[in-house]
Amino acid sequence: MSKYLHVLNIGVQNTLVYRVNFLVRACFGLIPLTATLFMWQAIYAGKGVGGNVEGYLYGQMVSYYLIVTIVDGLTAVAEDDWQIAADIKDGNISQFLLKPIDYLSYRLTLYCGGRMIYSAFALIPIAIFIYFKREFLELPADAGTMGLFLISTLLAGLLQFFISYTMALLAFWVMEVSTFIFILFAFEALAGGQLFPLDILPMGVREVLRYTPFPYEMFFPVSIYLGRAQGAELIGGLAMQTVWVGIAYLTARWVWRRGIRRYTASGG
Amino acid sequence: MGVEAGYSTLYGIGRVRGRRGMENGGRSSGGGGLVRVMTRYGQIYAALWRNSIIREMGFKINFLLWIVVELLWFVLHLGFIQVMYLHTDHIASWSKWEVVLLMGTSHFIQQLFTAFFFNNCTQLSEHVRMGRLDFILLLPASSRFLLSLRHVDLGSFVNAASALVVVGYATQQLRLEPSMVQILGYLLLCGVGVMVHYSLMFIMASVSFWTVRAQGIIWGYYNLFNIARMPDEVFRGGFKTVFTFVLPMLLVSNVPARVLVGKLSSGWMVLLLLGLTCVCFAVSQWVWNVSMRRYTSASS
Numbered sequence: 001m002s003k004y005l006h007v008l009n010i011g012v013q014n015t016l017v018y019r020v021n022f023l024v025r026a027c028f029g030l031i032p033l034t035a036t037l038f039m040w041q042a043i044y045a046g047k048g049v050g051g052n053v054e055g056y057l058y059g060q061m062v063s064y065y066l067i068v069t070i071v072d073g074l075t076a077v078a079e080d081d082w083q084i085a086a087d088i089k090d091g092n093i094s095q096f097l098l099k100p101i102d103y104l105s106y107r108l109t110l111y112c113g114g115r116m117i118y119s120a121f122a123l124i125p126i127a128i129f130i131y132f133k134r135e136f137l138e139l140p141a142d143a144g145t146m147g148l149f150l151i152s153t154l155l156a157g158l159l160q161f162f163i164s165y166t167m168a169l170l171a172f173w174v175m176e177v178s179t180f181i182f183i184l185f186a187f188e189a190l191a192g193g194q195l196f197p198l199d200i201l202p203m204g205v206r207e208v209l210r211y212t213p214f215p216y217e218m219f220f221p222v223s224i225y226l227g228r229a230q231g232a233e234l235i236g237g238l239a240m241q242t243v244w245v246g247i248a249y250l251t252a253r254w255v256w257r258r259g260i261r262r263y264t265a266s267g268g
Numbered sequence: 269m270g271v272e273a274g275y276s277t278l279y280g281i282g283r284v285r286g287r288r289g290m291e292n293g294g295r296s297s298g299g300g301g302l303v304r305v306m307t308r309y310g311q312i313y314a315a316l317w318r319n320s321i322i323r324e325m326g327f328k329i330n331f332l333l334w335i336v337v338e339l340l341w342f343v344l345h346l347g348f349i350q351v352m353y354l355h356t357d358h359i360a361s362w363s364k365w366e367v368v369l370l371m372g373t374s375h376f377i378q379q380l381f382t383a384f385f386f387n388n389c390t391q392l393s394e395h396v397r398m399g400r401l402d403f404i405l406l407l408p409a410s411s412r413f414l415l416s417l418r419h420v421d422l423g424s425f426v427n428a429a430s431a432l433v434v435v436g437y438a439t440q441q442l443r444l445e446p447s448m449v450q451i452l453g454y455l456l457l458c459g460v461g462v463m464v465h466y467s468l469m470f471i472m473a474s475v476s477f478w479t480v481r482a483q484g485i486i487w488g489y490y491n492l493f494n495i496a497r498m499p500d501e502v503f504r505g506g507f508k509t510v511f512t513f514v515l516p517m518l519l520v521s522n523v524p525a526r527v528l529v530g531k532l533s534s535g536w537m538v539l540l541l542l543g544l545t546c547v548c549f550a551v552s553q554w555v556w557n558v559s560m561r562r563y564t565s566a567s568s
Contacts, residue, residue, distance in 0.1 A: 028491040034507055035495040042502035043356045053355045179333040186340050195348050200355060 003101065004109045011113025019121050026073070026122035030129050033069060036195075037062060037133075054200045060226065062136035064197050067222045069129075072194070073122045075157035075218075077164040080111050084168035085177045093263070104165065104252060111161050141227050148234070152221035155241045160188075160217050162248035169252070172259030193219030199228070213248065216241040312409055313417060320420040331423055338382075338427045342375050345497065346434070360501035365441040366529055367499060372435035373454075373528075374497035374521035376428050377461040383424035385466045388416050390485055392473040401563070412556055416470065439528065446528055457524035457538070460545050464520050465493065467548035474552070474559045496521045516544040 015022075044051050044058040053061065084107060087093050096103045130137055140146045167184050171177045189195055191214035198209060198219045209215055220237050223229040229237055324331050349371060353364040362370070392415060395401040405411050439446065446454070469489060476485055495511060500522040503511070511517045519541045526532040 025487060028488045031491050032494040035498055035503070038502045038504065038507070039352070039359060039498060041504075042360045042499075043352065046356055046358055046360075176327070176330050176333075179330065179337050182337045183340060186337075186344050190344050190347060195344075196351060201351060202354070 004105060007106055007109045008113045011110040012117055015114045015117040019117070022118050022121040023124065026125045030125060033065060037065060056197065059136045060138070062133060063138050063226060064222060066130055066133060066137055067225050068194060068218060069126055071153055071156065071218060071221055073119050073126060074115060074153055075160050077111065077160050078114065078118065080107060080114065080161070081164040081168040081181050084165060085171040088171040104256065107165060108161060115157070138226065140225050145224065145227060149221055149225040152224050152238060152241060155245050156217050156221050158245050159213060159241070159248055162245065162252045163213065166248065166252045166255050169255045169259050172262050187214060188217055191215065192217045193222065213244040216244050309413065316418050317420055320422065324422050335423045335426050338379070339430060342427070342430065345371055360499055362499040362501065365438045369435055369438035369442070369529060370499060370521055370525040371497045372431045372438060373458065373525045376431035376435065377458050377465065377521055378493065379424045379428035379431055380458070381462045381465040383421050383428065384462070385416055385469065387419050387421055389469045389473040393476055393485065442529065444529065450527055454524045454528045457527060457541065460541060461520040461524065464516055464545050464548055467552040468515060470552045471555050474555045492517065516541060519544065
């Protein structure tokens, strides 16, 4: 355990170097967010006072996007997938095969360290932004909801990490993994609920999505926060989310074992 | 991959240069100077194209996959609009097919920009990091020209064509019959839009010369250029002012789309776009000069 604490320390130090980068990133990220909010403002303006979209009043819609921004800051896999792919391509993972250290745990620790630092710095512009929109930000109904939201966010982070990790491991088989990573991004953005709340989709599509891992990467924790997932739906969702984390973890382990057999340590 | 291709490109230019040198017998300046410069750069560019084609054909599957990725994102954004319009008839004064036309236009411009400039701009900081920039500066041709145009991304032409198909389909759905002038104006303004993208991206790449790595620039780019596909009317206040007059993102696709749809209320938007394009380009040249003056070789 102590060796991973050491890794965490290194990860934190390494990402601290990029703190200005993080600030800039977070600021740039606010541009499309603002644009989307303007878009919704125009749509709600066309509907008149009290207009709603599938149960979302204007304020709740803004709230949705604000919470998405926070969850995204806490969980998004930023550079990890590219780095893993590069480690494999450049033969850097050879050293992990020789050391008593598990690559997945090592990477997971770095990811956590990176997220801690990113959240700390990204929080500054995001907090300023939210301050200006504070009238729309709703707090969760009670402490229990907040607790479940945090648990679900943690699971969402793990799920995102394991999926990206597995995707990056494709570097064992193909030269360029960036295409696959961008395809994954596309699905995560649309089916994960980053572009819009999934409950404004037609019923059929929504039903199908419930059985994919994507909503549990983003949409589900946000709906817990907003109190839209309750009772049986909440319990079932959490169970489903846990199952997906398990499946993603096992897949990651399995793909690693298969990949390592093909690994030739080129360039290492 | 990058290094090898870099050197083969350098080699290609050397060849053109060598041949020209011999033909001219070392003569310089004099009458028809501009024509000669143009032909010389034309030949260099032809060599760069040849290199790009050879390079792309070396990674055929990857080439096809990138086309799929871009197509997927395009469909995704169209899907986003489709979902929005499930819940409303109009966003500001824009109907669904007008927005589709706008998105197609935005994608068209973006893909042309990618075809000619995008990878080259993102590579700039890598050239500095790897110490390759020194070699490029030593070549007997405009460094900015070589850096901006050295690699042509052929797959993006396929995607640009798919964007035009969507624009065409939307035109049909709207029952528009654009005149020849409108179509020509549209295409010309799309070209102007490409120049705006290029100038802004080149500024970002030059500024981040030393600090930010390529990933960061790409990320910044996607966020910034994201808003070009949205109807300008929905924006208000300072946001609209900044992204119209300072970083003219809200003009780039909206102006050509308005020309085609016939939504252009007056000509001043066109003039504004043209004027700001010149400003953006001038600023990019200035930033480039400043960066060059501050540049001290990184490694090697």
